[in-house]
Amino acid sequence: MENGVVTADQSSSSSAVIFMGTGCSSAVPNAMCLIQPSDPPCSVCSQSLLIPPDQNPNYRGNTSLLIDYCQNVGEHSYILIDIGKTFREAVLRWFTFHKIPRVDSIILTHEHADAILGLDDIRAVQPFSPTNDISPTPIYLTQDSMNSVAVKFPYLVQKKLKEGQEIRRVSQLDWNIIETDHEKPFFASGLQFAPLPVMHGEDYVSLGFLFGQKCEVAYISDVSRFIPSTEALISKSGGGQLDLLILDTLYKNGSHNTHFCFPQTLDAVKRICPKRALLIGMTHEFDHHSDNAYLAEWSEREGIQVQLAHDGLRIPIDL
Numbered sequence: 001m002e003n004g005v006v007t008a009d010q011s012s013s014s015s016a017v018i019f020m021g022t023g024c025s026s027a028v029p030n031a032m033c034l035i036q037p038s039d040p041p042c043s044v045c046s047q048s049l050l051i052p053p054d055q056n057p058n059y060r061g062n063t064s065l066l067i068d069y070c071q072n073v074g075e076h077s078y079i080l081i082d083i084g085k086t087f088r089e090a091v092l093r094w095f096t097f098h099k100i101p102r103v104d105s106i107i108l109t110h111e112h113a114d115a116i117l118g119l120d121d122i123r124a125v126q127p128f129s130p131t132n133d134i135s136p137t138p139i140y141l142t143q144d145s146m147n148s149v150a151v152k153f154p155y156l157v158q159k160k161l162k163e164g165q166e167i168r169r170v171s172q173l174d175w176n177i178i179e180t181d182h183e184k185p186f187f188a189s190g191l192q193f194a195p196l197p198v199m200h201g202e203d204y205v206s207l208g209f210l211f212g213q214k215c216e217v218a219y220i221s222d223v224s225r226f227i228p229s230t231e232a233l234i235s236k237s238g239g240g241q242l243d244l245l246i247l248d249t250l251y252k253n254g255s256h257n258t259h260f261c262f263p264q265t266l267d268a269v270k271r272i273c274p275k276r277a278l279l280i281g282m283t284h285e286f287d288h289h290s291d292n293a294y295l296a297e298w299s300e301r302e303g304i305q306v307q308l309a310h311d312g313l314r315i316p317i318d319l
């Protein structure tokens, strides 16, 4: 990830996490910065007009992580956390680049648009069958998320056709309800996940996930406040030191009612004290190069390696 330019690492014998998207819900570039440019123009968003996305770490889709889980040598399972508005773009950009042939299971953190609106496009990575006669992709979500998805995508939830209804090809999904409780883990494609409930605004619980038996990873994409049991579980002083923490950060300064911003994110990283942290969910306020230079100094000072992630970044990790 030198200078944020992605190089393909095809060492296929180990597991890895691959960032499908590292941006906020409206994604980066911010459309308004391009259609009604300020004077001077936004430098982060302007780069998208000059640099191809795969060479531009300031081009960010909705937060999403692909886990390439290699349980046995040569056997890979592909587990996708969240499938937002930019899923199709992530497939075209990163599935091709990292040679990802399919999605074996899907896990949802919550039911906001930037986490689920790509569900219709799952059929693009499923075998073609005009009669929908294929194995459905397992998907794991809370009952609250299920209720919301059923309203937004009734045709993906409907089990049987109504009388007189024509068959139309749609994504085939096998819905599995998970609990909002770290003591109720579940398995997706053979890998165990512990749900990490966090507040995403004071009226809303989103999930992060803790996974990995050999190396431990916590992924938390949408958080404004940690509940104490979740923080204790993933803290060095509580459940043991994480190998990798992937954590939300929205704006550079101040605070926000539904997300951590940079000051709260860095405070949380210090309290949790993982071996390494990568930040996601950034708006166009973050410039990959200059903010990672700042974070390199911060990391040196605090003794915790922290950087902004970028789309397409692949981190080999023994799970």
Ligand SMILES: [Zn+2]
Residues within 6 Å of the ligand: 029, 030, 033, 042, 043, 044, 045, 046, 284
């Ligand atoms: Zn901008």
Ligand SMILES: [Zn+2]
Residues within 6 Å of the ligand: 110, 112, 200, 222
């Ligand atoms: Zn959200």
